[in-house]
Amino acid sequence: NPVPEDSVPSTVVAVINVRDRDSGDNGEVTCNIDGDLPFRLATSSENTYKLVIESSLDREKVSAYNITITARDRGSPALSSSAALVLEVSDVNDN
Secondary structure, eight states, X not given: OOEETTOXXXXXXXXXXXXXXXXXXXXXEEEEEESSOSEEEEEEETTEEEXXXXXXXXXXXXXXXXXXXXXXXXXXXXXXXXXXXXXXXXXOXXX
């Protein structure tokens, strides 16, 4: 579903669940967003993150965001996996 451009910062737009079946450091996972985007990841619970709007959106400037989230474990060597999602911004102020 598109996100309205007038959504306020701190609005949750997605929930991401990560899972690593390893034990110890190999099973501890952190997630990051690649790039400089107006979103951030907030830890929700042990294996769940919330994708949150961090700054205002403007559909006239950017109509959709390609967001890549990378999960990396704390093993040695560290293993990682990425997932991409497209977040469309809907217009709310056109007449």
